[in-house]
Amino acid sequence: MTRAQRFVILRDGAAAAWPICLGYFPIGLALGVLARKHGLAALDIGLMSLLVFAGSAQFIGVAMLGTKAAPLSIVLTTFVVNVRHLLMSSALAGHLHGAGKPFLAIFAYGVTDESFAVNMARFRSSWDRWRALVVNQLSNAVWIFATILGALVGNLVPDGALGIDFALPAMFIALLVLQLHSRIHVLTALAAVAVSVAWQLLLPGGTHAVAAAVIAASAGYLLLRRKENK
């Protein structure tokens, strides 16, 4: 790989990652502020962002630390909240043929809801694993930086500035639209919305995403089979 090629890969990755970075920034700041409130220093929360790198699980972890929860229950909760990544990595695997084990080990570290969504949309056109890795790692860098900054000066930033809290939901809406390839995809999305909301209302605790995704994808799959058999 020449230097010019590397530059193009970095540029393409950054062009894809910017909505994630924009969205991570206020969330990271908020997590840093929360961590401070619960007695964690800036480097403590930065270390957590480096070693765990999982937004929602870190919020829950920090809150549980604040209530003096047992470490084992924090780890178990983290696992339950993050087990959805099994599905994402399974879907990503098909785009990583031929990648060596070291590459996969590094790539896996950066598989998040957001990088998954951006990379899956891109993999349908001209995208490769190196550009995808840039998306993962840039997002990670911004996340670590924002959580540390939040712990240091986050209380100086006004809440809800410029609607930035909606950056990630808006990105998910746009990426969802890009995934609606057929009528079955649309029906699967609607089923996932209904099941996810109902699951969250009846069984809160962070399992709604994985449960609704499995149920809705299975329902969509059955529809697909029925259509083929007609």
Add this chain to the structure above:
Amino acid sequence: MSYPDYLWLLLGMGAVTYLPRLLPLVALADRSLPQGVRDWLGLIPVAILAALLAPSLFVAGPTNSLALGKAELFAAIPTLLVALGTRSLGAAVALGMGSFWLLSRFL
């Protein structure tokens, strides 16, 4: 909590986060899956994106109850229309943030 205990906690949280991300990649990257499994996995992105998004639009956080009047839900409508019309991530994010900012000042 002592500092070594905190480090052990982070390593535990990190391990249970990293392994579900890693194991399917290692197990599946160089395997060709049956068509049925590939079809099912092909529906996972749309399903999981919708499942992740939905509660932020329809569930009120503090009380965990159904809500049909959140600023997020109203901001989602123009965002969705622009995304459908332009298929542009940048346009959707910019318009979504603008709508949400306006709406959250009035709701």
